[in-house]
Amino acid sequence: MIARAALVLALTFAAAAAKAERLVVSLSNERVAVTSNFVGENLVLFGTVQAGPGKELADSYDLVVTVAGPRETLRTRRKQRVLGIFVNVDSREFVRVPSYLAIIGNRPFGQIAGPEILRRQQVGMDNFILTQRVGADFADTVSDDPFRKAFVRLKQQHNLYIQSAAAVTFLTPSVFRGSVPVPANAPTGLYGVDVKLFAKGTVVAQTTTSFTVTKAGVEQYVAEAAQDNSLLYGLATMSMALAVGWLASVAFRRD
Structure with missing residues (x-):
């Protein structure tokens, strides 16, 4: 049945x-x-x-x-003036x-x-629904x-x-x-x-x-290099920064 x-x-x-x-x-x-x-x-x-x-x-x-x-997952912070300066007084994680x-x-x-x-x-x-971490709980709050x-x-x-x-x-x-x-x-x-x-x-x-x-294009190559070869990417960008700084100092130095 x-x-x-x-x-x-x-x-x-x-x-x-x-x-x-x-x-x-x-x-x-x-x-x-x-x-x-x-x-x-x-x-x-x-x-x-x-x-x-x-x-x-x-x-x-x-x-x-x-x-x-x-x-x-992001965190929002609320600032408030304390003793004349703005400081973070509360936060909420989404x-x-x-x-x-x-x-x-x-x-x-x-x-x-x-x-x-x-x-x-x-x-x-x-x-x-935008889930928030409120203390130890996870919930969505009212729209306001x-x-x-x-x-x-x-x-x-x-x-x-x-x-x-x-x-x-x-x-x-x-x-x-x-x-x-x-x-x-x-x-x-x-x-x-x-x-x-x-x-x-x-x-x-x-x-x-x-x-x-x-x-796509150069952006894709740079993003993949930064993710797959982070050490080499960091060394390359540091070398480029040093080279640009040296060239600028040579170009604008006063004799």
Whole structure:
């Protein structure tokens, strides 16, 4: 009886999945090469909504794209004036948070779904989980936490945390395009792209893709040399510094 019930349940879920909407997406470039003259790039995300057998597409959809770069652990410090000078009085560590984060959609997130769904789906900068070390515990704090606000503000100043409600456009009711900005200071590594499709405030389809930011040309050679032959790289850079200093002293010395 239990096995039969499990089989019926599995068939029910399979039938529901077969009728659900499906997302098909593609990026204009899956590899961003960082060279000496790299000033940033806008990747284009193309996609379409497809209906499963026996189901028609909805009249309208909403789309939210979340792009997260390589994870890193950072510490923010709060300064305070003590005896006339500014000193660090408190700090907070952010553990394995995205080095780059872009959350884009086709209209304001508050119009796409209710607060509870947005929070559960981590839609919007205030709802995205940024894990902090608080004493011996690891947790995310409320969106108006001063350390969290300062961390996000600093990232936004460097164009590494981006939120836009107008970066996705539906060309037809089922065909869309989105613009993903990659700034000149984007960290190298693998970037995950999570695409969520909403209909009447509910997530009806989701898919993922990715792209890579990597150094190329001279920058790649220097980065690999510094990582693979750190001692020789250090000696070479020190020798170059000494040589440049000596040449400068010869060129500008007074006889």
